[in-house]
Amino acid sequence: MRMxxxxxxxxxxxxxxxxxxxxxxxxxxxxxxxRINTIQTDLELIEKxxxxxRIIEEAGIEAFITPDNENTFGSYNILKDEFxxxxxxxxxxxxxxxxxxxxxxxxxxxxxxxxxxTIYIDDLNYLLQIGKSTETISKTxxxxxxVIFVFLIFxxxxxxxxxxxxxxxxxxxxxxxxxxxxxxxxxxxxSREPVKTTTYDFIxxxxxxxxxxxxxxxxxxxxxxxxxxxxxxxxxxVSITRSKLENLLxxxxxxxxxxxxxxxxxxxxxxxxTLVNSMLLIARIESHQYLKEDSFSLNAVLSEAIDEISPxxxxxxxxxxxxxxxxxxxxxxxxxxxxxMFFNILSxxxxxxxxxxxxxxxxxxxxxxxxxxIKDNGKGMTNDQLKTLxxxxxxxxxxxxxxTGIGLAITKSIADFHNIDIKVTSETGQGTTFLLVFHKNS
Amino acid sequence: MNILIIEDEKTFASEIQSFxxxxxxxxxxxxTGKEASEKxxxxxxDFVLLDIGLPDYYGLDLIKEAxxxxxxxxxxxxxxxxxxxxxxxxLDLGAxxxxxKPFALIELLSRIKAVARRKFHIExxxxxxxxxxxxxxxRIVTYKTTIVDLTKKEFDLLLYLALNRNKxxxxxxxxxxxxxxxxxxxxxxxxxxxxxxNLRKKLNNYVETPWLETVRGIGYMxxxx
Numbered sequence: 001m002r003m004x005x006x007x008x009x010x011x012x013x014x015x016x017x018x019x020x021x022x023x024x025x026x027x028x029x030x031x032x033x034x035r036i037n038t039i040q041t042d043l044e045l046i047e048k049x050x051x052x053x054r055i056i057e058e059a060g061i062e063a064f065i066t067p068d069n070e071n072t073f074g075s076y077n078i079l080k081d082e083f084x085x086x087x088x089x090x091x092x093x094x095x096x097x098x099x100x101x102x103x104x105x106x107x108x109x110x111x112x113x114x115x116x117x118t119i120y121i122d123d124l125n126y127l128l129q130i131g132k133s134t135e136t137i138s139k140t141x142x143x144x145x146x147v148i149f150v151f152l153i154f155x156x157x158x159x160x161x162x163x164x165x166x167x168x169x170x171x172x173x174x175x176x177x178x179x180x181x182x183x184x185x186x187x188x189x190x191s192r193e194p195v196k197t198t199t200y201d202f203i204x205x206x207x208x209x210x211x212x213x214x215x216x217x218x219x220x221x222x223x224x225x226x227x228x229x230x231x232x233x234x235x236x237x238v239s240i241t242r243s244k245l246e247n248l249l250x251x252x253x254x255x256x257x258x259x260x261x262x263x264x265x266x267x268x269x270x271x272x273x274t275l276v277n278s279m280l281l282i283a284r285i286e287s288h289q290y291l292k293e294d295s296f297s298l299n300a301v302l303s304e305a306i307d308e309i310s311p312x313x314x315x316x317x318x319x320x321x322x323x324x325x326x327x328x329x330x331x332x333x334x335x336x337x338x339x340x341m342f343f344n345i346l347s348x349x350x351x352x353x354x355x356x357x358x359x360x361x362x363x364x365x366x367x368x369x370x371x372x373x374i375k376d377n378g379k380g381m382t383n384d385q386l387k388t389l390x391x392x393x394x395x396x397x398x399x400x401x402x403x404t405g406i407g408l409a410i411t412k413s414i415a416d417f418h419n420i421d422i423k424v425t426s427e428t429g430q431g432t433t434f435l436l437v438f439h440k441n442s
Numbered sequence: 443m444n445i446l447i448i449e450d451e452k453t454f455a456s457e458i459q460s461f462x463x464x465x466x467x468x469x470x471x472x473x474t475g476k477e478a479s480e481k482x483x484x485x486x487x488d489f490v491l492l493d494i495g496l497p498d499y500y501g502l503d504l505i506k507e508a509x510x511x512x513x514x515x516x517x518x519x520x521x522x523x524x525x526x527x528x529x530x531x532x533l534d535l536g537a538x539x540x541x542x543k544p545f546a547l548i549e550l551l552s553r554i555k556a557v558a559r560r561k562f563h564i565e566x567x568x569x570x571x572x573x574x575x576x577x578x579x580x581r582i583v584t585y586k587t588t589i590v591d592l593t594k595k596e597f598d599l600l601l602y603l604a605l606n607r608n609k610x611x612x613x614x615x616x617x618x619x620x621x622x623x624x625x626x627x628x629x630x631x632x633x634x635x636x637x638x639x640n641l642r643k644k645l646n647n648y649v650e651t652p653w654l655e656t657v658r659g660i661g662y663m664x665x666x667x
Contacts, residue, residue, distance in 0.1 A: 239544035243457035260659035
């Protein structure tokens with residue numbers, strides 16, 4: 001389905017309905033105008049008839065009809081668009097009607113709308129005929145027609161412009177609401193400022209969305225609180241078990257086999273601890289319990305992380321190649337979280353590299369953003385693995401059956417917390433590239 | 443030295459107690475805030491291990507009370523809340539150190555010892571391992587008169603093992619002590635192995651290190667008299 005803006009839709013509808021209206025009006029107009037004109041002409045003819053009758057009564061019929069002019073009187077005006085005729089009528093029938101008839105005047109046939117009327121004077125019947133040429137009538141029609149047409153066009157254009165202006169104005173709050181939703185990167189950041197409008201529906205809409213967002217935020221907080229609470233509860237039994245096992249291990253009476261088993265149990269307990277702490281860490285980051293109050297050089301943190309991972313990398317003959325030229329100052333961030341982020345990505349790169357591989361770390365600036373690229377030429381990932389890379393407990397990315405894959409989930413939440421974009425590209429057998437985009441204000 | 447263990451989980455408290463007793467401490471226990479408050483007002487302790495997550499008391503108030511009564515016991519806070527604000531608040535109130543659950547008992551011991559050294563102004567003595575000398579104050583290792591070039595991590599590892607002589611330390615205990623701030627689910631053992639390997643290599647340039655033992659299946663130990 002093609003998407004059209006509400007405002008455009010309204011305007012289009014307006015335009016269409018007005019055009020349809022105009023078409024209907026223009027289609028019907030000739031008939032209406034003709035009809036109105038006919039009525040108008042007839043009224044005019046009747047008025048002239050009354051005037052003529054009054055003149056005849058004043059002046060007497062003899063002034064018009066004499067045996068000399070064969071009992072007929074006729075008068076045309078110069079342009080022959082009107083005439084009046086009076087003649088003795090031998091038919092006793094009373095006539096009073098209007099018709100269209102042709103007259104031959106000086107070799108010219110002209111159509112007239114003619115009023116026929118019988119008058120009695122001195123017991124004699126006279127036929128009075130008053131005519132108006134149809135040509136004149138249709139000329140008036142045309143004038144009326146064009147006036148109406150111009151008015152119609154003017155009306156449509158001006159109301160359309162008004163509609164456009166008004167619908168833009170009236171729909172502005174809706175656009176503001178949409179903008180508000182768009183600009184909130186998460187329900188936590190949804191603006192509580194109400195949109196200014198007097199339209200009831202928009203106020204309702206704005207309020208409902210705000211309420212829903214608040215509901216989501218509450219649920220989100222509750223979820224995080226539950227995660228934090230569960231983690232705390234889990235850590236106490238874990239502590240007890242751990243201390244018991246450690247005490248056992250310290251007692252000298254153990255044989256080697258028992259000691260090994262205890263160490264294995266301790267190892268498992270430690271995995272559990274790491275897992276719980278990771279969940280706790282993510283919950284805390286996502287519920288913004290960490291402060292962003294450090295100001296520091298990004299390269300300093302990055303090289304610290306590289307230093308930390310280097311011995312392990314070198315042990316596997318993996319070389320970390322880095323030149324940190326462009327630096328970026330983080331003015332509001334959490335240094336130790338960003339250290340963890342770099343460390344996790346580097347650790348991931350080392351894990352997925354083969355002996356003799358190289359990991360390249362570089363920093364550069366592009367379109368006002370600062371970029372850090374960590375590229376390995378190790379095992380790489382399939383598209384499927386890429387998709388689930390940042391999800392917690394993703395099994396697809398496991399390497400040696402021990403990890404839970406939560407390290408990269410932590411990385412992602414730290415990045416989100418700092419408004420850093422992470423782009424990962426990978427190809428099986430070719431390696432993986434992590435590109436971190438630090439926005440101007442991140 | 444006297445230690446009061448304030449912990450509402452009795453099993454946990456008794457594990458700590460049996461560990462510290464074996465290390466020569468005299469331990470007392472309190473499993474409620476009220477009991478702890480009473481014991482603190484009556485007895486004199488050198489150390490107080492305080493779990494601030496008590497059901498009947500806001501744990502940090504106990505520090506305030508003790509300080510108010512002129513009690514100068516050293517407090518080490520234990521908490522399942524790794525939250526930064528608790529840590530900062532605790533240290534502001536005069537706690538001497540902070541441990542997040544779950545912690546290694548060995549780590550607890552080394553923290554107590556460190557606090558004790560500060561408190562009683564015990565001169566940190568250099569530790570000698572055969573011809574090698576670990577100078578704790580200046581953080582260097584010397585062979586006769588030559589300085590052995592070690593990284594910070596290698597030094598920390600050697601020192602921690604030396605301070606806990608004749609105890610087997612698991613890889614995880616070592617990892618936690620040195621990289622406590624980094625959550626790492628897979629690399630802990632590998633990290634330690636790599637650093638021990640490098641450490642041995644560097645030390646072996648000067649002397650043989652038979653005392654730096656690998657205890658199969660468990661971890662590492664420095665055996666010395």
